[in-house]
Amino acid sequence: MIPMSLAQVAAVMDGKLSETADPEAVVTGGVEYDSRKAGPGGLFLAIPGDKVDGHEFAAKAAAQGAVATIATRPIETPAIYVDNGIDALTKLAKHVAAASKAKIIGVTGSNGKTSTKDLIGQLCADLGPTVATEGNFNNELGHPYTVCRVEPDTEYLVLELAARGIGHITQLCEIAPPTIGVVLNVGISHLDGFGSIETTAEAKSELPRFLTADGTAILNADDHRVAAMADRTSAEVLRFGISEPADFWAADIEPGDGRHRFTLWTPDGHAEVRLQLWGAHHVYNALAAAAVGWCLGASPQRIAASLSEAGRLSERRMDVFTRPDGTTVIDDSYNANPASMGAAVRTLGQLPTEGRRIAVLGLMADLEEQSETCHRRLGEQVREAGIDEVIAVAEGTEPIIEGAEGVTATHVPDQAAAIALLQSRLRPGDAVLVKGSRYRTWDVADHLRAKEDTDQ
Structure with a gap:
């Protein structure tokens, strides 16, 4: 401090x-x-x-x-x-942020906040002393806790901003006012707090609306709800994307073994990026991080080098490892919502493997009346991704089985039953994805990890 x-x-x-x-x-x-x-x-x-x-x-x-x-x-x-x-810690954090010379970067969105924050944090660390949110410690305790870690020589403070309702992001911004704000996307999540995707968008827009005229809003051009936030900020606007015209965009995207390669284009030229992170969704996360790096004065080449070296920092997020028996495991079990579930299933579908692809999927929580529809759609995505088998874990996941028509699909009552089924089904060379909302598939992932061999 x-x-x-x-x-x-x-x-x-x-x-x-x-x-x-x-x-x-x-x-x-x-x-x-x-x-x-x-x-x-x-x-x-x-x-x-x-x-x-x-x-x-x-x-x-x-x-x-x-x-x-x-x-x-x-x-x-x-x-x-x-x-x-907590109130006392918040007051101290406000004082520390005001006294610090650090440039403050805020990141929000329905999906990818933690991974993008980790990318930005690693990129900033290449440029100077950096403090970043640990894991997804982004709430009323974690946020001021992170701010209080700032030291006299800290140049960059990277903060993940979460919300479960209107006004939450504004409260976090008031503790440590960002000069750069990144909005990744708006999706269906925490409907118990937001109620609708429109309310979610309103909450996420609090970040660009908070920025002042000398700040920079970095917005996803391919998400129309995020792109519309350009009209609600007084800050300079930079856009990133793939489908729509953007200041930072990815060309010549190649999936590789699931760790994507692409050409990063910026206002100052282009450079080649080879991600170490698994999944196509990380291309968007990398583009957002690249825009931050450019705002901080880094060249396209330096940005690309940093992104190509950046690794996974947070647990249970696209952690790919191989067990001694040859089984490849994708542990993405930290949390889940419809968008992140779809991305994880597609990653499993693209993962090179000599055996079968098996998805162990738990409940996506906080979806309220949309739960049945979203879980059925997840089953359809399993089928579309070419997954060989799906195991739906516990109450509320039955619609996954209904949507995965044509796929070997089993519903089990709990994680212990899922583990027993896996023990009888797994063969050398198979690939397994484990994902669900918090805690709902952690036992399954931990069981598979107990026989972990090497990280990918």
């Missing part, structure tokens, strides 16, 4: 120092809410929970070198007392 005295931190948080706290002690580390990560120079955020109360670990954090604990009840170790820990 940007160095501050404990007295300054307390003032920013509207908090009160305990009698055991040294007002002149300097905070140089970040804020950790996991006491195991608390270290010298940092702060520990004690979050009270239903099962575990962080205040009980304040002494451990102090023993590990934490300067103080952000607390909401009395403790014996040095503390900053506040009314609400």
Whole structure:
């Protein structure tokens, strides 16, 4: 974090120092809410929970070198007392962002936020000291937590912006105002919060609308809902895409073994990109990242080199590995919605394999009344992609079987049954995709990973 005295931190948080706290002690580390990560120079955020109360670990954090604990009840170790820990962290993050020289880049969209953020983060790291959201830690806790990791020499801050309703993205932008905003796409997701795709589009548009005239909005030209956001921002607009005219576009796209190659065209020329990431959808993610790199002054050649070297950083996202028995596994089990499911199924269909292609698919959550239609359409996509077999896991996935007419299709009641079925069906040379909304296929992926051999 940007160095501050404990007295300054307390003032920013509207908090009160305990009698055991040294007002002149300097905070140089970040804020950790996991006491195991608390270290010298940092702060520990004690979050009270239903099962575990962080205040009980304040002494451990102090023993590990934490300067103080952000607390909401009395403790014996040095503390900053506040009314609400998350609110206090948010106030601190606002101060850090305002004091920092870092250029702030925000990324949102219904699909691909985390992978694109990871690409942008790796590209920025080639240009200078960079802080980026870890995984998809993009909520009211993860966002200020990431901002507080900024140090005096940080040049780029890359933030993933998520939302489950109107106003959420604006709130995150107010903590750390972006100067570059990327909107990837608008799809069907979190309908329990948004209600409709139109409301989703309105929520995602909060990012370009937040940008000021000296900022840059990077928009997907091939998504008409995103493209329309150009009329709702005062910032400069740059477009990326494949089908429609764009400032950054991909030509001569070749699928290779599932890790695509293409020619990246920019306003300053072109260069060849060979992605290390699996799936055609990453071409769009790479184009968005390329636009950010260009805004930061990188040449097409440097951008292409960075994108060609960038790897997968976040777990359970298009993680392709081969087991000792020759089975290839695509673990994309972190989460799922209709667009990401379709992309994953198409990737399996394009994956070179000597055996069969098998998809183990769990429920896509939060689709409300569109759930049955979306799952049936997923079954159709399985058939269209040339998948040999599909295993639909647990309640709510039965329409996948209905849509996959002509494909060997089985519905199982739970993950244990899916694992048992796989054990009886898998043969050397087969390829397996595992995907579903959070937790719904993790046991299956972990079972397959237990016999992992080498990453691809």
